[in-house]
Amino acid sequence: MRKLLFVILLVCFQASLFAQTNNVLLSRILRQVQLFPQEKTYIFTDAENYQAGQRIHLRVFLVNAVVHQSDSISRYVYVELLNTERLVVKRVRLIRSDQGFVGYIDIPEGVAKGRYVLRSYTKNMLNVSQYESLKSIFIGGQGKLQSNKYRNSLDDINNNTYSLLDINRLENNVRVKVNDNKNAINTDYLLLIHCRSIPIYFGKISREKDVILNYDSLSQGGVYSFQLLDANLNTIEEKLKFLYPEKEQCPISVECFEDDQVNKGQISCFIKSDSLREDETMDVSVRIEYAGASSSDVNSSILSHLLYDMDVADCPEEPVSVLLNNKTEQLLDSCHWTRYRMTDVIKGECKKGKIGVEKSAVIRGRVETLIGHKPIKEGVVNLISPDKGFYAVTKTDVYGRFSFEGLDFPEGTQYVLNAFTKAGKSWVKLLLDEEDFPSYKGQLPPFEWIGNDTIRVDATVNLPKGSIQMEEVNVFSHQPSYSSRSDAYARNADFSFGLRDIESIGATCLHELLRRVPSVTVEFGKCYVRGGVTINGKRPAAIAIDGIFVDNNFDLDNIQMADVERVDVFKGGSTVIWGTIGGMGVISITTKKGDFKTPSVPLTNTKTFTTLGYQIPHRYTPNTHTPVWLPSLRGKSFRLLLPTEYGLNYRLIIEGITSEGRIIRYAGGLRK
Numbered sequence: 324m325r326k327l328l329f330v331i332l333l334v335c336f337q338a339s340l341f342a343q344t345n346n347v348l349l350s351r352i353l354r355q356v357q358l359f360p361q362e363k364t365y366i367f368t369d370a371e372n373y374q375a376g377q378r379i380h381l382r383v384f385l386v387n388a389v390v391h392q393s394d395s396i397s398r399y400v401y402v403e404l405l406n407t408e409r410l411v412v413k414r415v416r417l418i419r420s421d422q423g424f425v426g427y428i429d430i431p432e433g434v435a436k437g438r439y440v441l442r443s444y445t446k447n448m449l450n451v452s453q454y455e456s457l458k459s460i461f462i463g464g465q466g467k468l469q470s471n472k473y474r475n476s477l478d479d480i481n482n483n484t485y486s487l488l489d490i491n492r493l494e495n496n497v498r499v500k501v502n503d504n505k506n507a508i509n510t511d512y513l514l515l516i517h518c519r520s521i522p523i524y525f526g527k528i529s530r531e532k533d534v535i536l537n538y539d540s541l542s543q544g545g546v547y548s549f550q551l552l553d554a555n556l557n558t559i560e561e562k563l564k565f566l567y568p569e570k571e572q573c574p575i576s577v578e579c580f581e582d583d584q585v586n587k588g589q590i591s592c593f594i595k596s597d598s599l600r601e602d603e604t605m606d607v608s609v610r611i612e613y614a615g616a617s618s619s620d621v622n623s624s625i626l627s628h629l630l631y632d633m634d635v636a637d638c639p640e641e642p643v644s645v646l647l648n649n650k651t652e653q654l655l656d657s658c659h660w661t662r663y664r665m666t667d668v669i670k671g672e673c674k675k676g677k678i679g680v681e682k683s684a685v686i687r688g689r690v691e692t693l694i695g696h697k698p699i700k701e702g703v704v705n706l707i708s709p710d711k712g713f714y715a716v717t718k719t720d721v722y723g724r725f726s727f728e729g730l731d732f733p734e735g736t737q738y739v740l741n742a743f744t745k746a747g748k749s750w751v752k753l754l755l756d757e758e759d760f761p762s763y764k765g766q767l768p769p770f771e772w773i774g775n776d777t778i779r780v781d782a783t784v785n786l787p788k789g790s791i792q793m794e795e796v797n798v799f800s801h802q803p804s805y806s807s808r809s810d811a812y813a814r815n816a817d818f819s820f821g822l823r824d825i826e827s828i829g830a831t832c833l834h835e836l837l838r839r840v841p842s843v844t845v846e847f848g849k850c851y852v853r854g855g856v857t858i859n860g861k862r863p864a865a866i867a868i869d870g871i872f873v874d875n876n877f878d879l880d881n882i883q884m885a886d887v888e889r890v891d892v893f894k895g896g897s898t899v900i901w902g903t904i905g906g907m908g909v910i911s912i913t914t915k916k917g918d919f920k921t922p923s924v925p926l927t928n929t930k931t932f933t934t935l936g937y938q939i940p941h942r943y944t945p946n947t948h949t950p951v952w953l954p955s956l957r958g959k960s961f962r963l964l965l966p967t968e969y970g971l972n973y974r975l976i977i978e979g980i981t982s983e984g985r986i987i988r989y990a991g992g993l994r995k
Contacts, residue, residue, distance in 0.1 A: 348669060351668055351673065355663055355668045355673040355674075356389060356520060356663075358673050359674065360387065360395070360447075362445055362447055363385075363387075363628075363633045364383050364385050364456045365384045365456065365458075365629060366382075366383050366384075366441050367381065367382045367608040367625070369943070369949045370612060370949050371459075372465050372466075373460060373461070374430075374462065375430055375431065375433060375434045375463065376429075376431070378428070379429075379430065379460065380427050381425070381426060381427065382424065382425050382955065383400045383417060383423070383425075384625065384979065385419075385423075385424060386984070389519050389521065391984035391986065392980070392982070392983065396447070396682075397419075397681055399418055399419075399445065399446075399684075400416075400417045400419075401416055401417075401444055402443045403415075403442045403443075404428050404440075404441060406437070406439055407438065407767075408841075409440075409764070410839050410841070411828075412430075412434070412828070413429065413430075413431070414829075415427075415428055415734070416734065416938060417938055422954055423954070423955050425940045425955065427940065427941060429827075432823075432827075433823070436462060437461075437463070438466055438767070438770050440458065440459055440767060442456065442458075444456060445681065446678050447676060447678065447681065449678050450676030450678050451661075451662055451676075453765075457640045457768070459768060459770065461770075464772050464774060465773050465774030466771065466773060467622060467642070467773050468623065468640065468769070469771060470644050470654075488549055488562050489502050492566065495538045496536055497536040498534070498536075499533060501529060502530075510529065510530075512528050512551050512552060512553065512559070513528070513551075513554075514526060514528040514534055514552070515548075515550040515552060515665060515666075516549050517548050517665065518543040518544070518546070518547050518548070519545060519662075520665070524536065528551075541567060541570070543567075544568045544569060544572075545568060545571060546564070546631065546634040546635060546660060547563065548561060549563070550666070561659060561660070562655075563659070565631065565651050573598055573981050575596040575977065575987055575989050576594075576595060576596070577594055577975060577977075578592070579593075579970065581970070589965060589967060590965045592962065592964075592965055592975070592993065593960065593961075594609075594956075594960060594977065595959070596960075599981070600983065602982075603982050603983050603985075604957060604958055604981065604982045605981055605982075605987060606956075606979050607955075607956050607957075607978065607987055608953065608954050608978055609956060609963075609975070609976070610951060610952050610976050611974070611975055611976075611993070612948060613948050613949075613973055614974045615972075620642075622642050622643070624643045625979070626646065627641055627642065627643050629986055630646075631645065631646065634660060635655065635658040635659075636659045636661050637765065638654075639765055639767065641768070683730065683731065684729075684730040684731060684732070684937075686726065686727045686740075686755070686934065687724070687726040687755075687756040688726075690702045690723045690725065690753055690928075692750075693752050693927065696752070697723075698723025699742075699744055700719060701719060702719040702725075702742055703717075703743045704719065704725045704753075706740055707739045707741075708732065708739075709737065710736065710737055711732055711736055713732070725742075730934075731937065732937075733936045734829075734936040734938055735933060736934070737932070737933050738931070738932055739931050740753060740755065741929045742928045742929075753928050753929065753930055754878075755930055757835065757848070758934065758935060816891035816892060816911070818840050818841075819889065819890070819891045820836060820890040820891075822888050825884065825889075825890070830884060831884065833882060833887070834850070834879060836884075843892060843908075848879070852864045852907060852908030853894075864894075864907055865904050865905050865907065865908070865910070866909075866912070867912065868912045869914055879912075882914070886915055886916070887913070887915070888914060890910065891910075892910055893905060893908060893909040951965065969993050973993055974991060975991060975992070
């Protein structure tokens with residue numbers, strides 16, 4: 324990838340740039356890209372509409388954000404299912420395999436009808452804000468995305484017509500001119516034009532000197548950033564244009580025919596591309612879906628995702644239609660490109676990402692004394708996985724910190740940690756670092772329902788003699804119907820996790836569960852409710868186990884998730900039922916036995932826990948909606964043998980990329 328990136332940048336510069344600082348600017352941009360390689364993800368699913376309790380099969384494409392090649396550096400991808408309140412319903416961790424990043428998410432039973440969002444990211448992608456990778460799905464019906472996310476701001480943009488930069492797309496080129504009508508004296512500016520940080524032009528521009536980009540000299544397509552700079556290389560104005568997307572596409576053809584002599588009752592489906600270059604191959608995902616479902620052109624695709632919404636800050640998701648909408652340019656007028664701060668890069672200020680690239684799983688923590696909480700230097704920490712037969716040992720540093728790296732175990736793997744002093748004494752406190760996952764705070768893309776699909780086929784109920792069948796009863800409540808609300812405390816809670824919630828979420832510890840509650844944060848093993856501040860500083864929320872308050876230093880990791888039946892969170896006015904001790908918020912934990920005893924807590928130097936391990940893909944089970952799901956096909960061409968009945972009632976969806984970063988997108992019927 325690096326070699327290809329160098330060639331692309333060099334060719335672009337040689338063909339388009341003429342300023343004296345070409346080589347300096349080129350080296351600075353290359354240095355920035357090497358210091359901080361960025362990534363994009365795209366989720367391809369086996370359907371777009373589901374029912375509660377069904378499984379979402381998915382494949383995540385992970386590509387370099389500059390050249391769209393799949394040789395990105397991260398080893399893991401995280402996928403989350405977010406509900407209408409932007410809370411995480413499920414989270415899985417996918418590991419790179421021969422098929423790419425392939426996995427699934429089970430939709431919990433009983434979830435409400437609505438639009439849900441799949442969010443995918445790597446730890447490296449968390450270094451850049453406002454670039455969310457989202458995929459909308461619909462549960463309980465058929466929906467479509469709307470391409471008017473910025474409609475409220477379009478009128479304001481149109482009213483403010485004055486702009487220094489005037490960019491006009493002609494038939495075979497793009498002309499850039501400066502409208503400096505307010506200045507009587509002719510002023511020279513600098514103009515930087517780039518596409519995904521690949522520089523296209525850097526040089527002077529003024530009222531007397533326009534800049535013209537020729538179509539044949541441009542090798543990139545997508546969102547172009549035009550930045551007008553002053554003499555000190557400060558950005559005066561930036562405008563975005565969506566140009567030449569066809570340059571990033573690899574068109575494919577699909578031919579289907581029936582051959583009764585060789586394969587009777589089957590359709591031969593050939594997938595190929597006549598535009599593949601030498602040594603270029605395709606990496607695609609394929610699904611065949613029932614044609615009665617909503618059109619695949621009303622929601623986001625890999626083409627609109629990689630070329631449009633993943634290159635525009637704070638643009639969560641736009642449908643395929645936005646690429647053909649005549650308001651595309653107006654939408655871009657309210658957006659910015661900030662993956663790299665290009666004006667800083669021009670000045671030589673290149674920065675790395677604060678969060679390192681995740682190449683292996685890591686378990687971290689610290690060991691301290693029971694009294695005084697002082698770090699224990701050169702303490703011995705043992706890590707054991709009984710079910711995997713794994714054992715490792717390490718020592719703490721001068722700050723009492725320890726870490727185990729290079730761990731690759733599937734989800735559900737249980738670990739045991741124990742710590743001792745250098746002399747082998749067990750009178751220490753072992754603290755485990757909780758894995759931190761980002762919350763989603765952005766807007767969700769607008770949508771509308773276009774069909775109702777709530778019927779599920781269930782087993783027939785055999786009624787006893789003399790019984791009657793009642794009419795369907797709908798129950799509406801602001802709390803989940805399956806949450807346990809058996810006592811007065813629980814009925815007044817602001818947020819609750821019932822037993823079914825806990826089981827469906829699959830949280831590995833109480834801290835991970837509590838992070839899903841709005842306004843609750845976890846810092847150094849303590850839980851805080853937003854607003855819980857006194858004159859003496861921030862105070863953690865009180866912890867009650869089976870109705871009994873525990874000490875502020877109580878470690879929630881001492882409670883195993885398998886023993887928890889319900890978790891209730893009280894904040895604000897609801898804490899009054901707990902008295903003055905609940906002033907900073909209360910977290911009430913109910914165990915299954917209901918008789919949690921502090922003396923039964925494990926030793927302070929030992930912890931038993933599970934981490935979010937990688938997911939092991941399961942074999943796909945065909946269904947009437949999606950009878951064929953092929954998450955990974957690689958090669959120059961492919962041939963599929965399909966039953967004849969697929970020819971009339973089903974359509975083929977193909978998405979992927981080539982080895983050179985060109986995007987593949989096909990949606991059409993199966994024709995004989």
